[in-house]
Amino acid sequence: xxxxxxxxxxxxxxxxxxxxxxxxxxxxxxxxxxxxxxxxxxxxxxxxxxxxxxxxxxxxxxxxxxxxxxxxxxxxxxxxxxxxxxxxxxxxxxxxxxxxxxxxxxxxxxxxxxxxxxxxxxxxxxxxxxxxxxxxxxxxxxxxxxxxxxxxxxxxxxxxxxxxxxxxxxxxxxxxxxxxxxxxxxxxxxxxxxxxxxxxxxxxxxxxxxxxxxxxxxxxxxxxxxxxxxxxxxxxxxxxxxxxxxxxxxxxxxxxxxxxxxxxxxxxxxxxxxxxxxxxxxxxxxxxxxxxxxxxxxxxxxxxxxxxxxxxxxxxxxxxxxxxxxxxxxxxxxxxxxxxxxxxxxxxxxxxxxxxxxxxxxxxxxxxxxxxxxxxxxxxxxxxxxxxxxxxxxxxxxxxxxxxxxxxxxxxxxxxxxxxxxxxxxxxxxxxxxx
Amino acid sequence: xxxxxxxxxxxxxxxxxxxxxxxxxxxxxxxxxxxxxxxxxxxxxxxxxxxxxxxxxxxxxxxxxxxxxxxxxxxxxxxxxxxxxxxxxxxxxxxxxxxxxxxxxxxxxxxxxxxxxxxxxxxxxxxxxxxxxxxxxxxxxxxxxxxxxxxxxxxxxxxxxxxxxxxxxxxxxxxxxxxxxxxxxxxxxxxxxxxxxxxxxxxxxxxxxxxxxxxxxxxxxxxxxxxxxxxxxxxxxxxxxxxxxxxxxxxxxxxxxxxxxxxxxxxxxxxxxxxxxxxxxxxxxxxxxxxxxxxxxxxxxxxxxxxxxxxxxxxxxxxxxxxxxxxxxxxxxxxxx
Numbered sequence: 001x002x003x004x005x006x007x008x009x010x011x012x013x014x015x016x017x018x019x020x021x022x023x024x025x026x027x028x029x030x031x032x033x034x035x036x037x038x039x040x041x042x043x044x045x046x047x048x049x050x051x052x053x054x055x056x057x058x059x060x061x062x063x064x065x066x067x068x069x070x071x072x073x074x075x076x077x078x079x080x081x082x083x084x085x086x087x088x089x090x091x092x093x094x095x096x097x098x099x100x101x102x103x104x105x106x107x108x109x110x111x112x113x114x115x116x117x118x119x120x121x122x123x124x125x126x127x128x129x130x131x132x133x134x135x136x137x138x139x140x141x142x143x144x145x146x147x148x149x150x151x152x153x154x155x156x157x158x159x160x161x162x163x164x165x166x167x168x169x170x171x172x173x174x175x176x177x178x179x180x181x182x183x184x185x186x187x188x189x190x191x192x193x194x195x196x197x198x199x200x201x202x203x204x205x206x207x208x209x210x211x212x213x214x215x216x217x218x219x220x221x222x223x224x225x226x227x228x229x230x231x232x233x234x235x236x237x238x239x240x241x242x243x244x245x246x247x248x249x250x251x252x253x254x255x256x257x258x259x260x261x262x263x264x265x266x267x268x269x270x271x272x273x274x275x276x277x278x279x280x281x282x283x284x285x286x287x288x289x290x291x292x293x294x295x296x297x298x299x300x301x302x303x304x305x306x307x308x309x310x311x312x313x314x315x316x317x318x319x320x321x322x323x324x325x326x327x328x329x330x331x332x333x334x335x336x337x338x339x340x341x342x343x344x345x346x347x348x349x350x351x352x353x354x355x356x357x358x359x360x361x362x363x364x365x366x367x368x369x370x371x372x373x374x375x376x377x378x379x380x381x382x383x384x385x386x387x388x389x390x391x392x393x394x395x396x397x398x399x400x401x402x403x404x405x406x407x408x409x410x411x412x413x414x415x416x417x418x419x420x421x422x423x424x425x426x427x428x429x430x431x432x433x434x435x
Numbered sequence: 436x437x438x439x440x441x442x443x444x445x446x447x448x449x450x451x452x453x454x455x456x457x458x459x460x461x462x463x464x465x466x467x468x469x470x471x472x473x474x475x476x477x478x479x480x481x482x483x484x485x486x487x488x489x490x491x492x493x494x495x496x497x498x499x500x501x502x503x504x505x506x507x508x509x510x511x512x513x514x515x516x517x518x519x520x521x522x523x524x525x526x527x528x529x530x531x532x533x534x535x536x537x538x539x540x541x542x543x544x545x546x547x548x549x550x551x552x553x554x555x556x557x558x559x560x561x562x563x564x565x566x567x568x569x570x571x572x573x574x575x576x577x578x579x580x581x582x583x584x585x586x587x588x589x590x591x592x593x594x595x596x597x598x599x600x601x602x603x604x605x606x607x608x609x610x611x612x613x614x615x616x617x618x619x620x621x622x623x624x625x626x627x628x629x630x631x632x633x634x635x636x637x638x639x640x641x642x643x644x645x646x647x648x649x650x651x652x653x654x655x656x657x658x659x660x661x662x663x664x665x666x667x668x669x670x671x672x673x674x675x676x677x678x679x680x681x682x683x684x685x686x687x688x689x690x691x692x693x694x695x696x697x698x699x700x701x702x703x704x705x706x707x708x709x710x711x712x713x714x715x716x717x718x719x720x721x722x723x724x725x726x727x728x729x730x731x732x733x734x735x736x737x738x739x740x741x742x743x744x745x746x747x748x749x750x751x752x753x754x755x756x757x758x759x760x761x762x763x764x765x766x767x768x769x770x771x772x
Contacts, residue, residue: 208647209461211561211584211620216648280446281562325540325570327563329583 010052011035012426014387017057020357022064022365022375030062034383037426042379057387060420063360064375065097065128065384067367069187069265070241070313071338073099073130074404076117077106082318082404084118087338088126090403092422092430094314094339095363095386097128100187100371103135104162110135110146112154119155127429128422129384131157131371133187136175142167142193145178152182157371158239160187163288163333165223167193173230180236185371187239190223190248191215191289200329202244202275202290210281213329215290217245224248228255231262239370240264242315244289246299253308263370264308266300267315268341269409271348273297283324283331284407287315301353304362311367312345312359314338318405336405340396342388343415349390350416356390387421394418446568450764453757456568456577457750459586460627468631472596474749475742481518482744491752492521495552499525501580502558507716508580508590511740512555515747524551539563540570547572553755554578561585561620574762576754578747584620590715591624593746595632597739598670601711605632609667609707612655613640613696614674614723617647621715622674630654640664641696644685661696668706672713673698673723689722698724703733711735 012034019030031046032039041049071091074082082090084101091099101118103109109118115132122130134151136159138144148159159179166172166188179186196219201207203214224240228251231238243249243266255262269287274294277285285291303309317334324331345359368375377385393416394400396408422430447456447463454467481487497516499509509525516523528542546554553576556564561583568577581587595605602608610629616622616639629637637655639646650657658664665671676692686692698712712724712733720726729736 203648205649205652208649208653209623211582211586211623211647213584214648281565283566322538322540326538327558327560327566327582329560329562330539 011040012423012428013046013049013051013054014057014062015047015054017060017062017387019062019377020360021377022361024357024361026357032062032377032385034423034426037383039377039379039381039383042377055387055421057420059391060387060389061356062377062385062387064364064377065386065422065424066095066342066363067311067373067375068096068099068314068316068338069239069311069367069370070102070267071099071316072102072104072318072334074318075105075121076114080320081323084121084130085125086402086404087316087318088122088128088130089430090401091316091338092127092424093402093419095342095388095419095422096338097384097386097422097424097429098368099128099130100157101130101132102162103133103140103160104164108135108140109133109156110138110140110151112147112150115151115154115156127427128424133157134159136161136179136186137166137171140164142171145175148179148182148184152184158185158187160241161189163189165191165193165196169226169230172227173234176230176234176236176238180234185237185239187241188227189241189289190220190227190243192219192223195219195222200286200288200290200333201278202292204275204293206275206278210278212278217247217292220245220289221247221251224251228260228262232258232260238262242267242270242289242313243300243303243309244270244292244296246296249299249303249308252303256308263310265311265313265367265370266304266309267337268312268344269315269335269337271297271301271304271312272344273409278328281328283326283328284335284409286328286331286333287335288333301348305354305358307361307366310362310370312341312362313367314341316403318403319407320404321406324407335409336401336403336407337409339401339403340408340410340415342419343394343417344409346390346417347415383423383426385423386419388417388419390417392416392418446565449757449761451760453760454750454753455757455761457588457754458564458568458577458579460588460591460624460631463631465631465633468592468595468628471592471746471749471753472599474753475592475596475745478745478748479742481748482741487518488520489518490520492516492519492755495521495755496550497521497523497553497555497751498546498551499523499555500528500546500557501526502528502556502563503581505557505581507740508557511743512580512747515744515751518744519748519752521553539566543567543570547575551575553751555580557581559583574758576758578750578754581620584618584623586624587620588624589743589747589750590621591628592750593739593742594625594672594713594715595628596742596746597713597735598711600738600742601735602669605629605634608634608669609636609638610634610670610672611638611640611658611664611668612672612674613661613664613698615645615676616641616650616674617645618677619674623653625672626653626655638664642686661702662705665702665705668710670711670713671698671703671706675715675717676719676723678719678722693722697722698728700725700727700731703728713739716740
């Protein structure tokens with residue numbers, strides 16, 4: 001069911017269930033009334049109200065809608081891998097009500113015209129909110145500044161470099177200074193291109209054994225330090241995207257203690273898998289930054305728990321099957337992940353590696369704050385929410401995934417957490433088909 | 436938490452532990468490696484006959500699928516297949532289909548349509564034979580003839596056969612591998628084989644720029660100083676160093692590499708008096724090794740070449756045997772059902 005088909009003009013009531021609001025507050029047996037796209041009432045008032053449609057959420061968890069700071073929608077261009085319609089429906093299936101669209105499109109989102117195109121398509125075909133991120137340099141080539149004023153005016157919430165590096169520190173400094181002029185947040189995936197070179201896996205035990213080309217940890221940590229120092233100097237708001245190393249978390253924490261305006265995220269797969277996932281040359285786990293050591297995985301989880309890392313992202317990258325059907329080095333990096341983020345997070349909760357409120361915070365309030373937004377179910381707020389059953393299981397596979405990309409991190413294995421309802425701006429964005 | 440364990444050794448063995456593909460030495464136990472050496476031993480005699488053929492692969496089609504050029508390795512695989520009476524097709528893929536934009540998967544589908552029984556694969560990317568083994572129809576065997584920096588298992592096994600011929604046993608042996616370990620698929624396979632077969636010590640001797648990260652995790656010690664590293668050695672294996680890698684960011688010059696890590700008679704004198712000298716070839720004389728050493732009494736380099744054919748015959752016949760046994764087993768299971 002799409003946004004335009006859903007409960008437009010009517011009201012929706014959700015009763016029962018446990019609300020976790022992303023700030024640590026929890027309440028049981030709740031009631032929410034949604035009217036005109038907003039939370040109109042809660043508690044007893046909502047319980048007494050009549051509505052066009054009522055959802056019984058008993059046994060479920062109700063949270064603000066998840067916010068994804070890094071999602072590849074593949075449109076414009078790359079239609080064989082997915083499009084705004086298919087990938088936002090997949091995101092809604094995963095409980096997301098807002099996705100930040102990566103600038104890595106074809107053409108690259110480096111002008112107001114491309115941003116307008118993305119927003120226009122999303123307005124009619126997406127059941128959830130799509131917030132474009134503009135390219136910080138023209139064509140993401142790392143050489144020339146993009147039209148940041150135009151990108152901001154067209155509705156970009158930030159500018160970034162997608163998964164590409166910026167050629168050198170001088171250009172990086174100018175990108176930051178220029179973005180700061182317009183109050184834009186810069187979202188950078190920290191990677192020193194010279195050190196990463198042609199690598200595609202963590203430079204460690206597995207690369208040594210299998211003879212893969214490694215990306216050393218220092219390719220990330222050197223870039224993190226450089227970016228923090230430059231952000232400090234230029235005064236820009238910096239968001240570090242998809243950290244993968246323990247030392248990056250330490251440097252981030254230290255910078256925040258110093259008062260630098262820096263936030264950060266981590267991809268869910270970095271909290272679950274390690275370099276050993278590549279032991280059988282499994283191209284699904286060819287991701288960038290690469291999966292690293294167990295010590296890094298643990299430090300990243302600790303970073304999320306402590307709030308040092310603000311957000312967990314999907315880093316969703318749908319591909320056609322040919323992109324992954326080749327020897328490892330020749331495959332394209334990225335996982336089709338937006339539908340399994342919640343379930344993988346719930347596995348971490350089951351294993352006591354994270355609490356449910358910590359997971360919810362990193363999927364809602366944390367990422368929302370990083371782009372200057374709110375994720376709240378208080379009365380008067382926009383009704384973006386997710387209702388999921390943490391006790392129910394599903395199996396990712398070709399019959400259950402909505403995304404055009406089928407290379408999910410875990411296919412064929414039962415995972416906890418089924419999304420029962422996703423509501424964006426008061427409209428039903430996802431609801432399983434009955435029967 | 437990791438993905439399901441898809442290690443290459445699960446792919447290359449049948450349910451009964453027989454060889455089905457030969458992709459890497461990882462996961463192969465001492466007993467199987469010794470079987471390969473013993474089988475190869477029995478094939479050495481075939482090369483000494485007037486009619487150098489046995490009928491083990493008669494009627495089978497072996498395709499040498501070389502995505503990377505190699506005269507020596509391809510020739511020995513071709514000879515091995517022919518001595519087993521197979522029909523052999525040599526394909527130099529680097530200059531044909533894939534350069535026209537065809538994907539590896541499509542190339543394979545076309546070759547399989549020609550009813551091939553075995554692909555001998557050399558590829559510049561680590562894991563390519565593993566990918567092919569996962570993609571091909573059941574019943575087709577894949578032999579790794581060298582992939583990227585990952586593995587060159589037949590080369591390592593012919594080295595093991597050569598060592599066994601000269602030393603009798605691996606127990607207590609001290610072996611050093613010298614030179615470009617970073618880029619060497621041969622070294623990775625050799626270290627694995629030596630450890631599994633019971634060598635007392637495997638050392639790698641190289642500058643830091645030519646060693647992989649955490650190289651000790653492969654099962655070896657590291658020595659930067661060749662004079663120290665040569666002490667008490669029973670076997671020294673010199674690696675080929677590609678000249679294009681000599682200068683620039685990895686090494687200052689050919690001359691400096693030779694001075695520090697080239698095997699001269701003077702350095703060889705520091706090893707055990709009966710130390711043998713090996714090299715996978717082709718040799719860069721005066722870069723990795725002094726001519727007097729390469730041609731001297733300690734050198735077993737030409738034995739390695741001869742043994743290459745026997746090892747490749749052994750591996751091809753064993754993998755084909757494993758495939759046939761697996762197929763027969765499945766057929767009888769189906770018949771019983």
